[in-house]
Amino acid sequence: MENKKTSIDTLELLKPDLTCSICLELFQDPVSLECGHNFCAQCITCHWDSGVARSQTPCCPECRRSCDKKQLVPDTRLRGILENMDFLQQKESYDGCSAEAKPLELVQTNSNTDFSLCLNVLNQCLNHPQAKNNPVCFISVMGEQRTGKSFFLNYLIRGMRGLASKDPQWMIRERDLQGFQFAPGDKSITKGIWIWSQPFILEKNKKKVAVFLVDTEGAISLEQDKETNAKLVALSMLLSSHQIFNVSRLLKETDLEYLEMFLHIAEEIGKCFNMAPIQHLDLLVRDWFFPPIFGKEAGQTYMNKVMQRISDRYPRIQKILDDKVVSCCLLPFPGKKVASSCNGNPEDMDLDFYQHLRDFITDVCNSATQHVKRRSDGHILTGEELAENITKLFNLLKEQVFGFSLSLDLLVTQLHDMRMVEAARKELEDFVKEQDSSTKSMFASLKTVPSNMFKLISSKRNEILNGLKGTLKSPEKCQVMKNFEEEIQKIVKDFQDSYRKRFWGQCTALGGLVGGGILAVAGGIVGVGVAATVLTVEAAAVATGATVGATVVGSGIGAGIGAAVGKAKGKERVPKEGEENLFDYVDDDDE
Structure with a gap:
């Protein structure tokens, strides 16, 4: 050092x-x-x-x-x-096992029913100088407690260091297995979600990729209630780009049920954040003992048999298998010395386990740059962008009160409703932006009086509310609708106030041009009682007074608002809602 x-x-x-x-x-x-x-x-x-x-x-x-x-x-x-x-x-940056590098608790479970996101840890890791503006890959290990997840994570640390230093003897360089904590027996150490504090920096196409290792043991904990487990699953699904689902001896019905529920949540998370539910998943079956054939090829044969047996009971598992984003690897029993100690040293391993573990870890490390976190549209996320998504999801989950009857299905409906609300909000915001953008110029603005614009916006608001009401699924959908209606009413009101003020400012400005004699034909703008009749003259032509009388469509030339407002010489009075007659806003002594 x-x-x-x-x-x-x-x-x-x-x-x-x-x-x-x-x-x-x-x-x-x-x-x-x-x-x-x-x-x-x-x-x-x-x-x-x-x-x-x-x-x-x-x-x-x-x-x-x-x-x-x-x-x-x-x-x-x-x-x-x-x-x-x-x-x-x-x-130096590769040295993930340096004195400064250690596992940090990213998501802490404060009690059986509460959890918190450590923003300091999130910023330290995802806004690390090597990760903030670079692609990131998150390799997470999940599964039931006491199934050797920390053991695999610590060999992944060795594998990443070996890949960086091109050391073929990386498996045996260090005697003691250090990194994520683990203990012998039935005692569980890790709760919540833990992350290695420093990224491993790899290169792909001359671009750096920051690789993080994550322990998600707390996502399946019998000590916690279903609500906390479900929320931890949601956060770990959004965070991870390469997941390793670690099971013991064989894929049991409970393992398949867990995996199907994980995928159900991941499906909704993916829809919320425009991401694939699963980018890559390794099913790692440890202590496999019949028949004595191991590795990924044997694992694929085993998965085919499993899928024939489960038929259509697990449609999401079937789908990801069909999408080729899943592989299965069978590992043999490590040996009695490893099983009875907490060191996990290579010299204590049976030879076949040592070889297959080395091959598996090497494959995961070499493929890390292929599994960077990305959106469904192909956009590759940086560490900073992923941190924003994690914070957003955490805040959404924290706001939801599920109660003691929470099931994973209920969480899925809540996530579905959040996605529907987000889409509805975006639809209204985009519509308002479109109207705002299309009426920026003076002449475009004068074509639509405030009352007509308000009718247009209100109609769109009602259309969105009616559409949203039919898509919500959760038991609290009435409250969701009420909260959303209050939220978008503010959006509508803010735009109404802004548009009304801008409209009358444009009228005053245009009137000043006419009253000051800048336009060649005074008053040739708008007919009596009609605000901003359709103009067919380009702004430049109108400003110079050229061809105004021949091209302006309307009536009451010479008696419109131009001369009247022009006499006001810059006076501006913001009208009350519903007022349309521009003559109402001119002082009597100015008429």
């Missing part, structure tokens, strides 16, 4: 000598001039080709010595130093 710290500190001291004096960044493709000074190849070329320097003899920006453009020499020594520095910095 001390050697690594010394190396990094030395590199920090060298940074001034590795920085281009033009862009003030570390050299990119460094070159040397005849005088011995170094610059980025692109920086010095752009400097010499700039307008000021083009007419002058090329010279060094630092010592001003004349240089020959053809004498630029790539500096391989500097490039080697920079590559070594980049390697050491990446190695």
Whole structure:
């Protein structure tokens, strides 16, 4: 640890000598001039080709010595130093088992019925400098308590480090298995959702991918009530992009029921956040003993037999199997020494278990860059974007009061209703934005008086409310409707106030143009008693007064609002709702 710290500190001291004096960044493709000074190849070329320097003899920006453009020499020594520095910095970030890295409780279960999201942990991990603006992959291990999840997670830590350092002996480099906590016997340590504090940084197509490891043991806990379990499942489903469902000996009916319920929740989560319910799922069957054939190929054969047996009782499991997002792996019994101790050292493993565990971990690590978190439309999420989604889901779940009769099906209906409300809200907001955008200009605004715009918006609001009412499913749908109606009424009112003020401001401004004689034909805008009759003249033509009399459609030329409001000389009075006659807003002595 001390050697690594010394190396990094030395590199920090060298940074001034590795920085281009033009862009003030570390050299990119460094070159040397005849005088011995170094610059980025692109920086010095752009400097010499700039307008000021083009007419002058090329010279060094630092010592001003004349240089020959053809004498630029790539500096391989500097490039080697920079590559070594980049390697050491990446190695430091890869070192997930360094003293600073440890498991952190992302979602804490405060009691049997309460849970909380630790925002500090969320920000520390997903807004990590290597994850905030980069794609992220979350590998989570789930299953019943005491099924070896922490054991697999800790070997995943070793596997990730081995992948980064290209060390073929990663399985046996460390004697003690360190990382996520676990204990022998029936005692359970982990509750809630835990995450490894530092990402493992891999590369795909020259782009960095931040890989996190997650323990979701609390999602299936007999010590907690169904409500907390269901909410933890929802959060872990949104968080994970590669899930490992860990079961003992064989897939039992209870395992299939758990998995079907997980998928039911994941389905609604996916609809809420525009994501696939499952991106990739590994069914890991440990302690497999009949017949003595192991690995993924044997696992696929086993899954085919399982699906023949369960028929159509688990439609969601059947669907993900058909979508090819699931694989199954059979692992043999690890050996008596591993089963009776908490160390899990490789030398204690039976040989066949050691080999199949190594192959499984290697496959998961190598495929991590393929399983970055993404939306259904293909958009790849960054750490920052995923953190926003996790916070949003947590707040939604926290607001819901399910009571003691919660079932996973009830949670699904609540998630469904949340999705329907979100879609209805977006539909109204988009409609309001469309109306607002289409009436921004003066002449577009004058085509629709406030009362007509209010009728249009109110009609859309009622249409959305009626449509939403028929889609809600939860027992609390009446309260949901009431809350939503109050919410969108505020949206409508805010737009009404804004539109009314803008409309009358536009009228006053247009009247000022007419009254001031700027338009060639005074008053040739709107007929008596009709606000903003359809105009067919472009704004530029109207502003210059050209062809106004020939092109404006309407009646009462010379007696419209133009002259009247123009005489007001900028006076503005916001009308009351329902008022339409523009003459009502002009003082009697101005008529």
